[in-house]
Amino acid sequence: MTTLPPLDGLTAVLxxxxxxxxxxxxxxxxxxHGAVSRRIQSVERWLGTPLFERHARGVRATPAGQRFAREVEQALATISQSAEHWRPRRELETVRISVVPSFAKLWLLPRLRALQGAPAELRIELLxxxxxxxxxxxxxDLAIRYGAGVWPGLRTHLLMRETLFPVAAADIAQRLGPRASAERIAQEPLLHDSDTTQWRxxxxxxxxxxxxxxxxxxxxDYDLVLAAAEAGLGIxxxxxxxxxxxxxxxxxxxxSDHVIHNKASHWIVTRADEDRSSVLRLIERMSSESS
Known part of the structure; x- marks a missing residue:
């Protein structure tokens, strides 16, 4: 170790x-300023040569200083690579979310990067x-469920309430107008998923x-309902x-400008005893994204 330069001085030089x-x-x-100057002077004494030329606006590395800095940077890079190789990797915490395909496509995937953090603080695995x-x-670890919010033995967090109104592709909308009567709308093909409660x-x-x-x-799936409407297959x-x-x-x-509230809502559901900080942090972020 006696052959090495003062190590804290190397970072000051660079x-x-x-x-x-x-x-x-x-x-x-x-x-x-004085501490930096003293550290650099200790390196210069160890080398036996000046590393900087002082001038009015600051300092400039001497040719020897430039060569020495390049070699120090290479040596530190080698140490860093070796440490990265041997040091145990810190894996991101994983939170597993169960979600239906339509909600994943329409809401969750467009927000996934924001929910994971930038840079990523956790990894979200979708089921x-x-x-x-x-x-x-x-x-x-958690699920997004759609309904009244009552699942015995589980903890629920309201994520999103919904409103409902009829939509169609542009050509159908132009034919019907923006305020078509319910009777007129009912004459068109109605598109829905496995549940007709909302149309009723x-x-x-x-x-x-x-x-x-x-x-x-x-x-x-509901996203297929929307795709069918975009294709002009109905309302x-x-x-x-x-x-x-x-x-x-x-x-x-x-x-139509007639809007009703949907009786079903989207809920974040977890185990009653869930206390992992990563899960709770994700719930907070999802709630913030939906507000």
């Missing part, structure tokens, strides 16, 4: 070369499926009765704010 002055180097390192996972059996509720609020017909179309109920991006892009256009 900082001064980068910054072009001892004062700026002191600011970078959180030291005083995209229709079945209800067993949270108590630790199949997932919207029509009933307008004094109309829902009657299933062969020309109506059923799809397994869908837009669930806002879940699918408002389709309005912003002009892919879908409202055909």
């Amino acid at each position: 900082a001064a070369i980068r910054a072009g002055s001892f004062t700026a180097a002191a600011d970078e390192l959180g030291l005083t 995209v499926e229709h079945r209800l996972v067993n949270l108590e059996g630790r199949e997932a 509720a919207w029509l009933q609020s307008c004094g109309q009765r829902y009657r299933p017909r062969a020309r109506d179309r059923r799809f397994e 869908a109920l837009l669930r806002a704010p879940l699918a408002v991006s389709a309005l912003a892009s002009g892919r879908l256009v409202p055909v």
Whole structure:
């Protein structure tokens, strides 16, 4: 160790070369100007040659100082690479979310990077499926569920309430106009997923009765309902704010100004005893994104 230069002086030398002055180097390192000067002088004494030329606006590395700095940088890079090789890697904490495909596509994926943090502070693993996972059996850390918010034995956090109104592709919307009556809308093919409750509720609020017909179309996922509406296959109920991006892009256009509240909402569901900081932090971020 006696053959090595003063190690704390090496960082001072490199900082001064980068910054072009001892004062700026002191600011970078959180030291005083005098401390930086003393550390650099100790390295110069060890080498037996000056590393800097002083001038009115700061300092400039001598040719020897430039060569020495390059060699020090290479040596420090080698040490850093060796440390990275041997040091145990710090893995990001993983939070597993169970979510249905439509919600993953329409809401979660566009926000995934923001939810993980920048730079990433946690890793979100998506379990995209229709079945209800067993949270108590630790199949997932949390789930996004759609309904009234009551799941016995689990803790629920309200994520998003919705409103409903009918939308269609631009050509159909132009034909119907922006304030088509419920009776006129009901004459068009109605698009829905496996649950017709929302169409029943919207029509009933307008004094109309829902009657299933062969020309109506059923799809397994809500994002397919929206895609069918964009393709001009009929009229869908837009669930806002879940699918408002389709309005912003002009892919879908409202055909009525009659809006109702959806009885079902989106909920974040966890085990009753969930206390992992990463899970709780993710719940906070998701709630913030939905507000």
